[in-house]
Amino acid sequence: MKIGIDLGGTTMSVGVVSDKNEIIAKKEIETICSDGADKIIERMSQLVQQVMNQVDKTQISHIGIGCPGMLDRSAGRVLYSNNLGWENIEISEKIRQIFKIPVYIENDANCAALGEYIVGSGKDVNTMIMITLGTGIGGGIIIDNKLYRGKSGNSNILGHMLMVSDGLLCTCGRKGCWEAYASGSALIRMANQKAEECKESELSKYKELDHSLNGKNIFLAIHNGDKAACQVFEQYIAYVAEGITDIVNIFEPQMIVIGGGISQQGEFMLNPIRQLVEKNVYCGLDAMPIITTSCLGNDAGIIGASCLNEY
Amino acid sequence: MKIGIDLGGTTMSVGVVSDKNEIIAKKEIETICSDGADKIIERMSQLVQQVMNQVDKTQISHIGIGCPGMLDRSAGRVLYSNNLGWENIEISEKIRQIFKIPVYIENDANCAALGEYIVGSGKDVNTMIMITLGTGIGGGIIIDNKLYRGKSGNSNILGHMLMVSDGLLCTCGRKGCWEAYASGSALIRMANQKAEECKESELSKYKELDHSLNGKNIFLAIHNGDKAACQVFEQYIAYVAEGITDIVNIFEPQMIVIGGGISQQGEFMLNPIRQLVEKNVYCGLDAMPIITTSCLGNDAGIIGASCLNEY
The missing domain is CATH 3.30.420.40 (ATPase, nucleotide binding domain)
Structure with a gap:
């Protein structure tokens, strides 16, 4: 033990x-x-x-x-x-x-x-990348059954790949990191902005009722078909998929495991991500990994x- | 033999x-x-x-x-x-x-x-990434003394990492790839645009005299201190450095080797790249690889x- x-x-x-x-x-x-x-x-x-x-x-x-x-x-x-x-x-x-x-x-x-690699979603693969969409974006890379660590032992900063050169300021000090567009915090920021723009939306109503937006009320609005919320979701998923496309182009792992609170959305989130990645990945379907969610959670x-x- | x-x-x-x-x-x-x-x-x-x-x-x-x-x-x-x-x-x-x-x-x-890994710039390291700045951007990844190939055998599509979400159309069909901003072709495109904007520049004169811009006359204008050409160079180097920063954040290799025609610029190009990468890399100086040029050329x-x- x-x-x-x-x-x-x-x-x-x-x-x-x-x-x-x-x-x-x-x-x-x-x-x-x-x-x-x-x-x-x-x-x-x-x-x-x-x-x-x-x-x-x-x-x-x-x-x-x-x-x-x-x-x-x-x-x-x-x-x-x-x-x-x-x-x-x-x-x-x-x-x-x-x-x-x-x-x-x-x-x-x-x-x-x-x-996840040892007993979770990745237990049958030997090359797997896990990304965690939470406050930030965490990443872990397993190559040939080993954790990949890099020179300082602190690599795998997948959340700080560039999404938009000279874009939004990230908490790390660099501008335009993936984390600034595709983390859970980014989703909440985008939803807040949309709620301000669309005062008649369900999103805006939840913001007022609950005093703030969070993963729970944002996804409630999305699942209820609120147009403003769905637009936010579509843009957010596009950002998530852009980073995953990069990861596939760079590593072509057998599997990508998505963790973090948002991964509870399961297939509702995975399906549009897979479609976007398939469309944009350089080497086509041969390169497509299994894209799935964490099965062990915390x-x-x-x-x-x-x-x-x-x- | x-x-x-x-x-x-x-x-x-x-x-x-x-x-x-x-x-x-x-x-x-x-x-x-x-x-x-x-x-x-x-x-x-x-x-x-x-x-x-x-x-x-x-x-x-x-x-x-x-x-x-x-x-x-x-x-x-x-x-x-x-x-x-x-x-x-x-x-x-x-x-x-x-x-x-x-x-x-x-x-x-x-x-x-x-x-380069076997007998060139990377002969003393075991984890090295080579990028080639030419018509496109090529990439080769050596991890733990082995060529990293990924699932389809065709990974390492480093040139097709994202630089600007929904940005310039790349030859691969995706929008905003690094290659569309930091390849040799991108430098020539940027210089052409600048030559049109700045008719009094040396860049514009070379374009007229030589009937087109190429690596040679662009770098001649840069080395002569032509303001328009230097602005293009500065922007181009910033794009190159953004992609290299991503590569360092993701892999933290011991060395990054830059090849392709532009790498003939040597320290003139390497120095500003190193400064920009050092400034933006997530894990700071501990993560900084040696950044150098190919020593074997073709x-x-x-x-x-x-x-x-x-x-």
């Missing part, structure tokens, strides 16, 4: 994972970034202790942690994480000292990709993190 | 390559695409015969051919090549029947990348093709 941790900016989840990569115990709590790194690491340790108490803890071989941001994996440090508000925070050694077992860290998007990160000793 | 062939839309080059990967005999002739595939393959065979006659031909183990376009490598066929005007042309078997030794084919940009394709038996 092993421990997998998914440390997010909002929630942290800790699971005990069996040698067959099934989650056998799990707990999650709010991260509360404003409490600072020491407090967060302390709460994480308590959560590990709690799930360990549910099993025979002597059988636990190691702990794997998926963290957002840029890491120094060998030093077990988070170099910089915008989501957590961390800069140069030692994490592995602190956890190791408490539990006296090996601790591994890896980027959270890479952990999610690993989880568990992918826990399972992937728990397998870091092998990847 | 072995034979390497670089089959281009304009010129075909055939070389005898030693076991140490040095070219020991070489010949080239015009391709003349309008003559059709049979005639081109016939002339290619004659050229192979001529270089073989310069050495002990019994010592030649195999032939490797770099072709533009999409290939079925295992069937030895060019599926489609816009440059050659070929569709579903058998090539390996025809050459094999003449010379009775194994024949390999591979995309020409991949062959150039292989050549020989890279011949040498790479001659090594296809090993890659």
